[in-house]
Amino acid sequence: EIVLTQSPATLSLSPGERATLFCRASQSVSRFLAWYQQKPGQAPRLLIYDASNRATGIPARFSGSGSGTDFTLTISSLEPEDFAVYFCQQRYNWPPATFGQGTRLEIK
Amino acid sequence: QVQLQQWGAGVVKPSETLSLTCAVNGGFFRGYYWAWIRQPPGKGLEWIGEINHNGTTNSNPSLKSRVTISVDTSKNHFSLQVTDVTAADTAVYYCARGRDFWSAWGQGALVTVSS
Numbered sequence: 001e002i003v004l005t006q007s008p009a010t011l012s013l014s015p016g017e018r019a020t021l022f023c024r025a026s027q028s029v030s031r032f033l034a035w036y037q038q039k040p041g042q043a044p045r046l047l048i049y050d051a052s053n054r055a056t057g058i059p060a061r062f063s064g065s066g067s068g069t070d071f072t073l074t075i076s077s078l079e080p081e082d083f084a085v086y087f088c089q090q091r092y093n094w095p096p097a098t099f100g101q102g103t104r105l106e107i108k
Numbered sequence: 109q110v111q112l113q114q115w116g117a118g119v120v121k122p123s124e125t126l127s128l129t130c131a132v133n134g135g136f137f138r139g140y141y142w143a144w145i146r147q148p149p150g151k152g153l154e155w156i157g158e159i160n161h162n163g164t165t166n167s168n169p170s171l172k173s174r175v176t177i178s179v180d181t182s183k184n185h186f187s188l189q190v191t192d193v194t195a196a197d198t199a200v201y202y203c204a205r206g207r208d209f210w211s212a213w214g215q216g217a218l219v220t221v222s223s
Contacts, residue, residue: 002140043214043215069117098155100152
């Protein structure tokens with residue numbers, strides 16, 4: 001089973017700042033990595049798939065990069081609604097598909 | 109736009125069977141995989157398994173012996189059963205559309221295992 005490790009566990013930033021979140025896989029997942037945003041009491045929302053493709057309706061301030069074992073989600077300028085928990089997910093080597101433990105993005 | 113609506117028992121006794129159903133409205137049912145994913149309170153996400161309209165299933169090896177996923181194409185529904193539940197099965201259960209990643213999700217259903 002591929003283990004995804006996200007860092008940092010918590011990121012404290014202010015609106016308007018740039019956020020950089022990391023996801024490292026225990027073995028290569030090529031570019032088969034997705035990112036999700038989850039707000040309290042809501043289902044996850046797909047942001048990025050195949051490492052760098054924005055899902056339908058996702059603002060351009062969200063971008064993804066990386067391949068192999070190291071991936072990055074960048075939010076170029078934080079809006080108030082961006083403060084949430086973010087998960088990465090792989091399905092390159094499955095079953096099972098696996099998720100990272102999450103990064104909590106909180107308002108500083 | 110596709111909508112997934114899920115329902116099922118909110119409390120299940122230990123050793124009994126958890127059952128949930130998800131209805132797919134407003135989109136194609138055939139041609140997609142349909143998944144179940146769960147999230148224990150305050151924790152991360154765990155993929156449970158998936159099914160397509162032909163009934164082809166895949167499931168998480170950690171749960172495989174206790175999980176049954178079925179489909180009713182006449183109703184555009186798919187269902188999850190988890191047998192012999194314990195407190196570790198307490199979670200919000202989500203249904204979702206997709207295979208490599210999940211672009212549409214149900215609203216989630218909290219299932220608590222408690223006597």
